[in-house]
Amino acid sequence: MRVPVELRKAYKLINHGPTTLITSAHAGKVNIMAAAWVMALDFDPPKLCAVIAGDTHTRGLVDASGAFVVNVPTRAQVDLTYAVGSESGRDVEKLSTRGIATAPAATVEAPLVEGCAAWLECKVVREPHNEKQYDLFIAQVTAAWAEDRLFRNGEWHFERDEDRTLHHMAKGVFYMTGGRVEVSRRR
Amino acid sequence: MRVPVELRKAYKLINHGPTTLITSAHAGKVNIMAAAWVMALDFDPPKLCAVIAGDTHTRGLVDASGAFVVNVPTRAQVDLTYAVGSESGRDVEKLSTRGIATAPAATVEAPLVEGCAAWLECKVVREPHNEKQYDLFIAQVTAAWAEDRLFRNGEWHFERDEDRTLHHMAKGVFYMTGGRVEVSRRR
Numbered sequence: 001m002r003v004p005v006e007l008r009k010a011y012k013l014i015n016h017g018p019t020t021l022i023t024s025a026h027a028g029k030v031n032i033m034a035a036a037w038v039m040a041l042d043f044d045p046p047k048l049c050a051v052i053a054g055d056t057h058t059r060g061l062v063d064a065s066g067a068f069v070v071n072v073p074t075r076a077q078v079d080l081t082y083a084v085g086s087e088s089g090r091d092v093e094k095l096s097t098r099g100i101a102t103a104p105a106a107t108v109e110a111p112l113v114e115g116c117a118a119w120l121e122c123k124v125v126r127e128p129h130n131e132k133q134y135d136l137f138i139a140q141v142t143a144a145w146a147e148d149r150l151f152r153n154g155e156w157h158f159e160r161d162e163d164r165t166l167h168h169m170a171k172g173v174f175y176m177t178g179g180r181v182e183v184s185r186r187r
Numbered sequence: 188m189r190v191p192v193e194l195r196k197a198y199k200l201i202n203h204g205p206t207t208l209i210t211s212a213h214a215g216k217v218n219i220m221a222a223a224w225v226m227a228l229d230f231d232p233p234k235l236c237a238v239i240a241g242d243t244h245t246r247g248l249v250d251a252s253g254a255f256v257v258n259v260p261t262r263a264q265v266d267l268t269y270a271v272g273s274e275s276g277r278d279v280e281k282l283s284t285r286g287i288a289t290a291p292a293a294t295v296e297a298p299l300v301e302g303c304a305a306w307l308e309c310k311v312v313r314e315p316h317n318e319k320q321y322d323l324f325i326a327q328v329t330a331a332w333a334e335d336r337l338f339r340n341g342e343w344h345f346e347r348d349e350d351r352t353l354h355h356m357a358k359g360v361f362y363m364t365g366g367r368v369e370v371s372r373r374r
Contacts (some may be wrong), residue, residue, distance in 0.1 A: 015223055016354035017226075033198070036202055036204070036226075036227075039236065039238075039302050042321070046333065047321070049226065049236060051227075079370050102273070130314075134229070134325065136235070138323075155356065155360060156356060169342065175364045179264060179365065180361070180362055183266050183269040183361070185269075185270075185359075
């Protein structure tokens with residue numbers, strides 16, 4: 001079940017560096033792309049960074065709407081994740097063509113992709129120089145959600161491989177988020 | 188054995204979102220800190236982003252030298268990774284106190300931490316607004332290295348858990364980079 005995550009804990013949903021799916025929407029158009037270059041930027045209020053290339057359909061929707069959603073997909077969604085990173089929303093309406101189920105977000109127009117492990121709704125903090133020079137976006141997280149079967153009590157609980165989050169290396173080769181390690185002495 | 192990685196392939200060393208160790212040096216002083224908020228920003232020439240908080244000793248050394256090294260530690264170094272993220276270089280010279288072995292870098296003064304899986308030498312692309320407003324640094328990768336036992340032919344090869352790279356979630360809880368997944372249809 002998708003449950004809200006306190007905003008000050010939202011960084012935990014991407015602190016381990018998973019590959020993400022970015023959804024965007026504006027004026028009735030909606031799109032999805034894969035994005036590995038996403039990271040947390042601040043705790044409270046939570047911010048994150050994402051690289052959204054200038055030649056993508058997503059970029060146009062993000063520029064127009066000032067918002068997007070960072071969805072964190074699982075092993076079960078690896079083919080989907082790769083596929084939507086390999087085609088352009090200019091050529092095909094990816095969500096409907098691929099039958100990708102979505103749910104409405106709470107604070108932005110972009111939708112939440114069903115079946116993911118976590119979702120971060122984001123509003124762009126406009127930084128035109130970064131956007132133009134580096135395709136780098138800074139955004140504030142305005143709502144965060146997690147699948148409670150996988151993330152609860154502020155921690156991930158992966159029991160089955162199909163539920164594990166993903167880390168893209170290159171060209172369709174991913175690694176799953178692996179075994180948990182706790183340091184010997186926690187502060 | 189540490190071998191050079193072609194600059195245009197350097198992004199592969201951090202594309203999977205591992206937690207890193209950032210080393211820095213200036214005028215005979217050297218420091219090390221843990222950094223999970225590091226991501227690739229461009230392919231060629233390779234650039235990356237890193238968050239380096241304003242109150243850290245590392246920040247002073249990076250500001251002064253305009254350079255740092257992103258080291259990618261392994262499971263065998265998890266206690267070290269957590270420890271150097273829990274104390275300040277202002278209070279203790281962490282590298283010598285902890286007996287952390289280093290080797291000289293090729294293009295920057297900051298050292299390479301022995302035993303890591305990969306190393307990216309970085310020169311800061313000065314962006315004062317980002318640095319001041321967000322503690323966000325943009326840097327160009329000027330040399331890259333990998334342990335050839337773990338990264339070869341452009342891909343990671345983790346056979347033993349102790350060799351796996353790390354993904355920090357919070358408070359001393361890490362996940363190892365897990366099993367490899369290849370999508371069904373690669374483009």
